[in-house]
Amino acid sequence: MRIGLITGGGDCAGLNAAIRAVVKHAHGSYGHSVTGFRNGWRGVAEGDVRPLARDDIRGVLALGGTLLGTARFHPHSEPGGMDAVLATLEAERIDAMICVGGDGTLHAASVVAEHGVNVIGIPKTIDNDVEGTDASIGFETAVHVATEAIDRLHTTAESHNRVMVVEVMGRHAGWIAVQAGIAGGAEIVLAPEAPFDMDRVVRTLKHRHRAHASFSIVVVAEGAVPAEGTSLDFETRLGPHGEIIAGSTGERVAAAIAERTGFETRVTVLGHVQRGGTPLPGDRILASRFGYAAVEALAEGRSAVMTALRGDRVELVPLSEVAGRLKRVPDELIAVASALA
Template sequence: MRIGVLTGGGDCPGLNAVIRAVVRTAVGKYGHAVVGFEDGWRGLLQDRKVVLLNDDRNDRLLAKGGTVLGTARTNPTKLQAGLETIKQTLDDNGIDVLIPIGGEGTLTAASWLSDEGVNVVGVPKTIDNDIDCTDVTFGHDTAVSVATDAIDRLHTTAESHQRVMLVEVMGRHAGWIALASGLASGAHLILVPEQPFDVDEVCRTVKRRFQRGDKHFICVVAEGAEPDPRSMKLADGGIDEFGHKRFTGVAHQLAIEIERRIGKEVRTTVLGHIQRGGTPTPFDRVLATRFGTCAVEAAQAGDFGKMVALHGTKIELVPLADATRRLKTVPEQRYQEASVFFG
């Protein structure tokens, strides 16, 4: 068997651990060949360089962030229009099974290919943890750990200067990073995309905390959080080439409003891409390794059109169509649980 591998979308801690596990299992256990396509779907669309992946026993790949195959974002419309080109590239390279590793966009494309008769086994990755049908995706634990460490550090400087600190974390449509890092670090307020916020209520929460004698206020804000339009309007950034809304810095704009409305000094920290760069946590290394191994086992068994998923402590297979039907967002109940610690 000849297995193709690609990593699509944004980079994510743990991608190299998946690649390592796919190669070790496919080559070392079954004697299959593994071919890596560089730069994600773009590599398949343009028939770019392919790499024969050997049974690499360099365990340092486990600790290496990013992806050794490179990655790229591709416009979904162009991707769907190029399915025949992708199929031809796979045929030209003698690929029997494709293992795409990626988030919503990558797995949706994998589902399209599966519908076209291509043998596909998907591996979910995203720091946002917004892929449905799996308890968690690798990369999320690392992002939460990085954000939590940063917020822990901001507590001390905020308290020293009696300031309000807004910390913007990633989370375009889902607030899982904000929720987890905010709870873990003892933030005083968490704003997520799933729950529109009222700026006046935010200001009241800040004022109450200082009125009772506390010396600082930390608010974690997901990049996709939005205010109730009756209380504040964000600047319009338009749509990018991939069909995504361009964010204009919700934390910065909220900081201006808080200072204007209550006269309290506010500082903003945007963690940005450091959340998904660098060394993956042990949890993510292990989960990514298990995902990669399970993907090859599914390919060996001929169980295609599926995605590997974590259910409890087990790695199981779910239909790609089910996993890509909707995003997994923060339920209102989970947000209400966290709200006990607000203020």
């Protein structure tokens, strides 16, 4: 069998571990060949091929990023994109595709599968917002990076009697903000799932500073928005490709806090630092399990499915049930973050 392999969307820690698992298991257990395509679905459309053998994956387990490169390219949304993908797969005699990506890449994978291509998806995203799986590759490392930053900001906030606003990634789902906020002991966590009232934020901070503290940590997901009808009104600033401009939400929240409380306030925008660096053991293990399961799924004749962590088991779920859907933070977890402020 000739297996095609891509990594698409934003990079994250653990992608190389997934690539390694696919190549080692496909070659070693079944004698399959693996053809990598550079830069996600764009590489498939353009025929940008990189054969992958065991020598190509030596020493990559602990490396961040992806040796295949990545891009945000969805062939079904590009003129002639799907035809180009199908032509490349035929020219390279690809029997099946393994696609490692987030909601956009996996949605594209489901469309490709509808055109008769055997496709297995592997979920990865630091936002942890892929429906159908308890965890995605890269999330654990991103939360660790954010938590470590919050821990460090505690000491400087206390030393200078400041409010520190920490903006983390999360446009549609606040998984990083909520979990890092809980783990780092933040006083306030603002997530997209729970539009906030700035007056309430201000009251909370004033009460805390009057009662027992001279500093506070406020964690803000980039996609957090004020509730309708409240005293703070702003629109999230977007870039040319629809992405949220880093720092725009955190700066707006920080300015409102400083103006209404009089407290010295600073902003730290973690941005892409959450994506990079050495993957934690948990992400290496999850990526390895997903890579193994994807190859096994092909051996069983499965297609149009995604590997998913359900409890302590890796299972296969239909792409049609998860593609284009977002997993949001449950109310219970947001309640924990709020109650422990």
